[in-house]
Amino acid sequence: IEYGSDNKIRDDIYLQIKNECWKKSKADWVIVCDIDELLEVNFDVSKYTIINTKGYDIVGGLDSRSGVYNPMSSKHIMFRPNEFQQIGYTAGCHKCLPKGRIQGSREHATLLHRKFISEEYVFNRHKMYAERLSDVNKQYGWGVHYQNVTREKIDEQFKELRKKLVLV
Numbered sequence: 001i002e003y004g005s006d007n008k009i010r011d012d013i014y015l016q017i018k019n020e021c022w023k024k025s026k027a028d029w030v031i032v033c034d035i036d037e038l039l040e041v042n043f044d045v046s047k048y049t050i051i052n053t054k055g056y057d058i059v060g061g062l063d064s065r066s067g068v069y070n071p072m073s074s075k076h077i078m079f080r081p082n083e084f085q086q087i088g089y090t091a092g093c094h095k096c097l098p099k100g101r102i103q104g105s106r107e108h109a110t111l112l113h114r115k116f117i118s119e120e121y122v123f124n125r126h127k128m129y130a131e132r133l134s135d136v137n138k139q140y141g142w143g144v145h146y147q148n149v150t151r152e153k154i155d156e157q158f159k160e161l162r163k164k165l166v167l168v
Helices: 011-020 119-132 135-140 151-163
Strands: 037-040 050-059 066-069 084-086 104-116
Touching (some): 011 135, 104 119
Antiparallel strands (some): 037 104, 050 066
16 A cells, blocks of 8 residues: 655554555455564464464564564454454554454464664664654654664664574
């Protein structure tokens, strides 16, 4: 879905897209995720309407399987569209308040969030995002974690993440 944003980060529009894009789907399942997320489902999903995930922030390149469990990355991104009237993502799309026949999976799919590719990548990404924050985002405090980021803060974040890495 394309939308106009004047090259600004507009989480209000992004939120609307994620809450609406699936509604006309005739598919058995939809996955509403970001481009840097990979969902791995290794169990029978046939008796569920929404899949629970265990999210990990992956550290390293695209072939890395080293990550840190992050509850904020444990998002509901896979569900049966015909079972829900609303998915109800909230700002940031890390949580949802679905309306419909909710039958969450007992098992957890693995959600790999590949945002910590390298210190340089994260620093440049945050710097670019801070420059592109819209007035709407600033007004509501969305994306403020991209502001006032220094290379030292990113290096420290990576240092702390590396202490907690597990093989995913």
